[in-house]
Structures are given as C-alpha cells and as structure tokens.
Amino acid sequence: xxxxxxxxxxxxxxxxxxxxxxxxxxxHARESLVVIGASGTGKSVLVKCLLGLLVxxxxxxxxxxxxxVGADRRTWEAARARMGMLFxxxxxxxxxxxxxxxxxxxxxxxxxxTRAMRARAIAELARVGLEPQVADLRPAELSGxxxxxxxxxxxxxxxxxxLFFDEPTTGLDPILADAIDRLILDQVRALxxxxxxxxxxxxxxxxxxxxxxMLAEGRVVWTGTVAALDAPGHSLVEQFVRARPxxxxxxxxxxxx
Amino acid sequence: xxxxxxxxxxxxRGPLTLLADVGRMxxxxxxxxxxxxxxxxxxxxxxxxxxxxxxxxxPVVGLxxxxxxxALAQQIWVGGSRxxxxxxxxxxxxxxxxxxxxxxxxxxMVAGRCASAIAAEIATxxxxxxxxxxxxxxxxxxxxxxxxxxxxxxxxxxLLVAVANVIGVLGGFLVATTRLDFSAAAYxxxxxxxxxxxxxxxxxxxxxxxxxxxxxxxxHHGLRASGGAAGVGRATTDAVVTAFVLILLANLVITxxxxxx
Ligand SMILES: Nc1ncnc2c1ncn2[C@@H]1O[C@H](COP(=O)(O)OP(=O)(O)OP(=O)(O)O)[C@@H](O)[C@H]1O
Ligand SMILES: [Mg+2]
Numbered sequence: 001x002x003x004x005x006x007x008x009x010x011x012x013x014x015x016x017x018x019x020x021x022x023x024x025x026x027x028h029a030r031e032s033l034v035v036i037g038a039s040g041t042g043k044s045v046l047v048k049c050l051l052g053l054l055v056x057x058x059x060x061x062x063x064x065x066x067x068x069v070g071a072d073r074r075t076w077e078a079a080r081a082r083m084g085m086l087f088x089x090x091x092x093x094x095x096x097x098x099x100x101x102x103x104x105x106x107x108x109x110x111x112x113x114t115r116a117m118r119a120r121a122i123a124e125l126a127r128v129g130l131e132p133q134v135a136d137l138r139p140a141e142l143s144g145x146x147x148x149x150x151x152x153x154x155x156x157x158x159x160x161x162x163l164f165f166d167e168p169t170t171g172l173d174p175i176l177a178d179a180i181d182r183l184i185l186d187q188v189r190a191l192x193x194x195x196x197x198x199x200x201x202x203x204x205x206x207x208x209x210x211x212x213x214m215l216a217e218g219r220v221v222w223t224g225t226v227a228a229l230d231a232p233g234h235s236l237v238e239q240f241v242r243a244r245p246x247x248x249x250x251x252x253x254x255x256x257x
Numbered sequence: 258x259x260x261x262x263x264x265x266x267x268x269x270r271g272p273l274t275l276l277a278d279v280g281r282m283x284x285x286x287x288x289x290x291x292x293x294x295x296x297x298x299x300x301x302x303x304x305x306x307x308x309x310x311x312x313x314x315x316p317v318v319g320l321x322x323x324x325x326x327x328a329l330a331q332q333i334w335v336g337g338s339r340x341x342x343x344x345x346x347x348x349x350x351x352x353x354x355x356x357x358x359x360x361x362x363x364x365x366m367v368a369g370r371c372a373s374a375i376a377a378e379i380a381t382x383x384x385x386x387x388x389x390x391x392x393x394x395x396x397x398x399x400x401x402x403x404x405x406x407x408x409x410x411x412x413x414x415x416l417l418v419a420v421a422n423v424i425g426v427l428g429g430f431l432v433a434t435t436r437l438d439f440s441a442a443a444y445x446x447x448x449x450x451x452x453x454x455x456x457x458x459x460x461x462x463x464x465x466x467x468x469x470x471x472x473x474x475x476x477h478h479g480l481r482a483s484g485g486a487a488g489v490g491r492a493t494t495d496a497v498v499t500a501f502v503l504i505l506l507a508n509l510v511i512t513x514x515x516x517x518x
Contacts, residue, residue, distance in 0.1 A: 091390035
C-alpha cells in the first residue's frame with residue numbers, strides 16, 4: 001500500500017543551520033502516527049513543511065502520489081483543503097469570537113450563514129468538552145487549555161482527511177488529555193482520517209499511536225509500533241521512554257534493549 | 258574623514274531602504290489586487306475597514322482641517338496685506354486647502370492612525386502564527402486581509418478629504434469673518450468664484466493615492482514582521498515612517514508632474 005503522504009529526503013535549514021536533514025516518513029490512510037523527539041529537533045518545522053507554510057530546500061512530499069515540493073499555488077491550495085492543523089500555540093484569531101474561529105474553514109473566513117454556522121460551532125465545541133457559552137467569548141477570554149481545545153475544534157471542524165496535531169494535550173489536565181486523545185483517535189477510526197500527532201506525553205503516545213516515529217538530528221531515526229516502543233533497540237527512543245515515570249498505561253515494565 | 262563618511266552613509270541608507278521597500282510593496286500590491294480579482298470576496302471585512310478608517314478618523318481629520326484652515330487664513334492675510342491683496346484671501350485659502358493641505362494632512366493623520374493599526378494587527382497575526390492558521394483554514398491572506406484594507410483605504414480617503422476640505426475652508430471662513438472683517442457673503446463668493454473643478458479633482462486623486470499608500474505600507478511591514486512583541490513594535494514604526502515619506506513624495510510627484518501646469 002502506498003502512503004497517503006510520502007516524505008522523502010526532506011531538508012530545511014534556517015540561516016545555514018540544518019534543522020531537517022533528510023526526513024523520510026510515511027503517513028498511511030486511516031493511520032494515527034505519532035512523532036516524538038526532543039524539544040527543538042524540528043517537529044513543528046516538519047509539519048509546517050508538509051502544509052507548505054515553510055518551503056523546504058530539497059526532498060519530496062507526495063500526497064497520493066502527487067509531488068508537492070515546488071508545486072504551484074493552486075496545487076498547494078487543493079492539497080491544503082484536505083488538511084487540518086492544530087498549531088502548538090493555538091493561533092486562534094483574536095479578532096473573532098470563538099464560534100467564528102471554529103467554523104472558519106467551513107466558510108473560508110466569510111461571515112455567512114450565521115445561524116447555521118453558530119449552531120455547528122456549538123456542536124463542535126461540545127465535542128472538545130466546551131460549553132455553549134464559550135461560543136461568544138473572545139479567544140483572549142479563555143484559559144490556555146480552553147484555547148487549545150477551541151483550536152482543536154477548529155482544526156477538525158471541516159473534517160479534513162489529513163490532520164496535524166502539534167502537542168494537542170500539552171497544558172491539559174489528565175482527564176481532559178484523555179478525552180482529547182479519544183477525540184483524535186475518533187477522527188482516524190470513525191472518519192477515516194490520517195493523523196500525525198506531535199507529543200511529548202508518553203501516555204498520549206500509547207493511547208493514540210498506531211505507529212511512532214522518532215525525530216533526532218534532522219532525521220527520522222526510528223519508527224515502530226507502540227508495542228515496539230518498550231523494546232525499541234535504539235538508545236534515544238529508550239531514553240525518551242525511560243525518562244517518563246512508569247504509568248498504569250504501560251502494558252509491561254520498560255526493558256533494556 | 259571617517260565620521261563624515263559614516264554620516265553620509267547613514268543619510269544614504271534611508272533612500273536605499275526606501276527604494277527597496279517601494280519595489281517590494283509594488284510586488285505586494287500587484288499580488289494582492291491580482292488575487293482579489295477572483296472570489297471569495299470579503300465584503301464584511303471591506304465595510305468594517307471603511308468604518309474603521311473613515312468614520313473613526315473623522316474627528317481627528319476634522320479638527321486638523323479646522324485648525325489648519327484657520328491658521329492658513331490668518332497667514333495669508335498677513336502676507337496678502339503686504340501687497341494690499343487682502344481680498345485674495347478666500348481664493349488662496351481654498352486653493353491651498355483643496356490642492357495641498359487637505360489631502361496631505363488628512364493622509365498623514367490617517368496614516369498615523371491606520372497604517373500603524375494595520376501593521377500592528379497583521380504583524381501580531383504573523384508572529385502568533387495566525388497568518389499560517391489562515392492558510393491552513395482554506396483562506397488566502399491576500400484576499401482576506403490585504404485586499405479589503407487596500408481597497409477600503411483607497412475609497413475612504415477621498416471621502417475624508419472632501420470633508421476635510423469643507424471644514425478647512427470653514428476654518429478660514431471663521432477667522433476671516435470674526436477677526437479680519439470679511440463679510441460672510443463676500444468670503445463665500447470669493448471662495449466659490451476661484452475654485453476650479455481641476456482643484457477638486459487633484460485633491461481627490463491625491464487622497465486615493467495616499468490611502469492606497471498608507472494601507473500598503475501597513476500591510477507590507479506587518480507581513481515582514483518577525484520576533485515577537487518587539488517585532489510588532491518595529492513593524493508599526495516602520496509602517497508609519499514609510500507611509501509618511503511616501504505620501505509626501507507622492508504628493509510632490511502628483512503636484513509637479515500631473516497637475517503642475
Ligand atoms: N521561523 C524560524 N526561523 C528560524 N529558525 C527557526 C524557525 N522555526 C524554527 N526554527 C528553528 O528550528 C528548530 C526546530 O524548531 P521546531 O519548532 O520545529 O522544534 P520542535 O521540535 O517543534 O520543538 P518543541 O518540541 O519544543 O516544540 C529550532 O532550533 C528553531 O530555532
Ligand atoms: Mg514544536
């Protein structure tokens with residue numbers, strides 16, 4: 001099976017300093033892939049390249065076989081229409097009420113169909129555990145965790161086929177994090193989307209990942225299933241797994257590989 | 258020697274960066290208008306911008322015009338009296354206001370208010386990744402943010418300047434009739450007799466050009482912003498400075514080259 005999103009040799013540097021130095025990665029249809037890696041290794045940069053927000057210096061990104069690196073604006077627009085993104089910082093539009101944020105992609109930012117869109121926004125907010133009252137607030141009036149959930153609702157509102165989540169559960173309490181993880185998984189299992197999630201939270205990794213990829217020194221140095229995470233045979237992955245306390249989600253104690 | 262060279266280099270840097278900016282701004286304007294030729298169009302955003310730039314600028318533009326028109330009339334009186342030409346006061350005041358001071362002062366005041374506001378808003382969106390978010394939400398920032406601002410400013414400024422012209426003449430009228438023993442009828446007929454359609458046309462064309470320039474300067478510096486809150490501050494300052502210089506330069510070019518005969 002060829003991947004829905006196929007990344008080969010992707011390179012990106014800032015001011016001559018390489019951040020991505022040949023990333024190879026596949027995201028299959030109906031797959032939940034989690035990317036882990038130390039802070040500052042270029043996880044967010046990778047996702048921004050996949051969305052065309054940053055222009056890579058080299059390599060290839062294929063969406064269902066179609067090359068996106070060096071593609072024209074229309075090709076990218078068509079590709080992005082199939083994608084959704086939760087930004088690490090939320091990136092909510094602070095000039096708009098929460099509900100207009102949530103339905104933004106549905107109307108391409110036009111202020112139309114007010115009644116229907118508002119109802120839709122309230123339904124989407126409920127999915128991320130937010131009350132209807134939140135709909136009329138401004139993003140600045142929300143707590144950090146609420147902003148993150150609104151941003152998540154906005155990213156999935158248009159039901160894109162390919163979803164990128166940049167640290168969706170950072171800053172949320174464990175119960176909420178669990179609910180958000182289930183929502184992400186629901187997009188994949190029930191709606192058939194492909195999800196690429198960046199997270200530092202090992203509990204989340206175990207809950208949502210079909211496969212895990214580790215980014216280090218500008219490359220994907222390890223990929224494997226969640227089960228393989230406990231005996232990865234790679235020192236960096238092992239450090240990542242062992243740095244976290246063993247939790248009840250662990251099927252077995254961490255072993256030395 | 259070296260301090261002199263340093264000084265000259267510092268002075269020369271201004272025009273050079275300005276020139277580079279003008280080139281980039283022209284490209285930006287062409288892109289924004291080219292994209293805006295096709296839907297989706299953002300009518301609500303456009304009207305909102307007209308309201309922000311036009312209606313909310315009225316007080317400051319009106320006051321500026323009133324004060325300047327009054328002071329101008331007083332000065333023309335002083336100058337005119339040296340040639341026994343006090344009777345030209347209404348004509349010279351209205352021509353000075355309509356052809357020059359109305360558009361330039363309104364342009365500068367609105368640039369101070371709106372080029373900065375546009376730059377700050379877009380720069381904030383840039384540094385908080387809201388611009389990136391727009392793109393991922395099937396929305397083109399050129400159509401959604403830039404086009405409404407450019408078009409609104411271009412259409413709003415002529416309206417504001419028309420109002421400013423009237424208020425400026427009123428300022429001159431008030432000074433002339435209360436302090437300089439002109440009769441109201443004489444002042445108004447002196448104003449109307451010497452004002453030509455050409456004056457009004459040049460006034461409104463200047464206004465439209467200034468509006469476009471100030472919005473473009475705001476958008477340009479907003480989009481180029483980077484580096485958090487400090488970057489937003491820099492973008493705002495740069496936008497106002499660029500807008501001021503380009504408005505005064507455009508005024509010179511239009512005055513001399515287009516309406517100079
Ligand atoms: N726009 C930019 N300009 C210059 N350097 C950048 C830019 N964006 C990212 N970088 C650099 O690229 C590197 C990777 O950044 P990135 O945000 O992808 O890290 P990350 O893996 O997402 O880290 P974290 O887990 O902390 O979010 C960092 O060293 C950062 O300094
Ligand atoms: Mg990151």
